[in-house]
Amino acid sequence: MTNDASARTEESDVVLYGGKGGVGKTTCAAAHALALARSGAETLVVSTDPAHSLGDAFEHELGAEPTDVEGSLAAVEVDPETxxxxxxxxxxxxxxxxxxxxxxxxxxxxxxxxxxxxxxGGDEVAALEYVARYADAGYDTVVFDTAPTGHTLRLLDLPDVLAETLGxxxxxxxxxxxxxxxxxxxxxxxxxxxxxxxxxxxxxxxLRERVARVGVLLRDPARTRFRVVLTPERMAIAETTRLVGRLREANVPVDSLVVNRLFTNPENCDCGRCRRDERRHAERLATVEADFDLPVERVPELDGEVGGIDALATVGESLV
Structure with missing residues (x-):
């Protein structure tokens, strides 16, 4: 697979994962990208979070240029100097x-x-530059692992801010x-x-032209989907409400919600803690499904830390 962006001219589908810090955006973005690649799609996953953990998720060293991870999957971490x-x-x-x-x-x-x-917004400008660089680079799908909510909202606002400033x-x-x-x-x-x-x-x-193109892309429902990741906790649900509202105000197409780390007690453990967590997560999931008019993807909680190709493959089964 060639990773030379200059050699590619086709438009890609774009999927952005965002949400509160610590809810598992990187894991979900990496898992989705892996699942797409294993289905045969030429896929690139890009981390725009200044505190990169995409390489840790894949247990693979990544840099500022696309690196082959497996088959038709490549990954890149935005260079903040961009x-x-x-x-x-x-x-x-x-x-x-x-x-x-x-x-x-x-x-x-x-x-x-x-x-x-x-x-x-140097970090956000760098993220915009990478969106502009790879969104039309010929991959079937480009998956973006975005920074926590505040950074993401600044990223969405930046095309309009920069259009005025650069004008x-x-x-x-x-x-x-x-x-x-x-x-x-x-x-x-x-x-x-x-x-x-x-x-x-x-x-x-x-720069003004590139920023304008990204602004249009982020609002194009024919190409772009934004998936909001949350955990079944009150603070994450509250922040998701705010983020979905801001995304819709900005005309960014929200595809679905991803409820991550959902405890389902698969072993039917009868201990007090397992029963309590299962009941609490079921109630929070019901709240999410009732409060949002969006499809809800459910990613079960896995034993231990989620890292490496095998664990990501398991998560990816819930996302494609």
Whole structure:
């Protein structure tokens, strides 16, 4: 299987797993991706959580480029520097225009521009860059293991925020460019405008276009599904209510809820603890099914820690 994104042009289905921290998003995303790959689909699973644990789930060392895990499954962990690199490219593009207009900017000035925070959310920008990079890279499905709820909501808000910010930056860039060309025309005449309007390598326009594409993708029900993971606990259910509400406000298609670590007492143990946990989880599951107008996937609690291909394969049976 080739992992060269530049060689792929087909659109992929996109599945995003999100939810409260600690509910098992990474396990569910990894298990779903593994199940898809074992069914024959070319699948990539991407961790956008700054505190990566996807490699731990697979018991496989991962990096910032897709790594083959098994068969048609590859995995990648977002490099947080990607967001900073995108931001630095915008700052350097603006600085180049300022210098071209005759404004002196040394390295210290450039660093102050960079530290001023023109673009918010470096981790979220990095996540957007990876969505843009791999969503149209030709995999059948790309599964995203997103960061906890707060990060995910900022990720969803970021396309609109960046569209405004980069729009202002682009306007400034164009005004400075026009001023510089007008000044040169006094000396050079019409030759000052040769090549004008060639924005092929424009970092500002390029990032703005990628961010806009991701914003459209995240709201496209024909391609995108968001699965909210929760455990049968009150705090997780409450946070799921808020997250589903925000996703719907943002027009992000919510596919289903995944109730993870559901205790079902398979051995019919008669001890007080098992009976209590079984009853409590059954009541919480009933609450979830009554309160949400969404399909509910049930992932049973497994003995021990969930890690490694065999354990993920077991979880994946509940998710595809």
């Amino acid at each position: 967001g900073q690199d995108a931001y630095r490219g915008v700052v350097e593009a603006l600085a180049a225009e300022f210098r071209d207009a005759g404004l002196r900017l040394d390295d210290a000035d450039l660093e102050r521009l960079f530290e001023a925070g023109l673009i918010p 202002v930056a682009g306007d400034v860039q164009r005004r400075v460019r026009r001023t510089a060309r007008a000044a040169r025309s006094v000396v050079l005449g019409p030759a000052a405008y040769w090549g004008a309007g060639d924005d092929g390598d424009d970092e500002v326009a390029g």
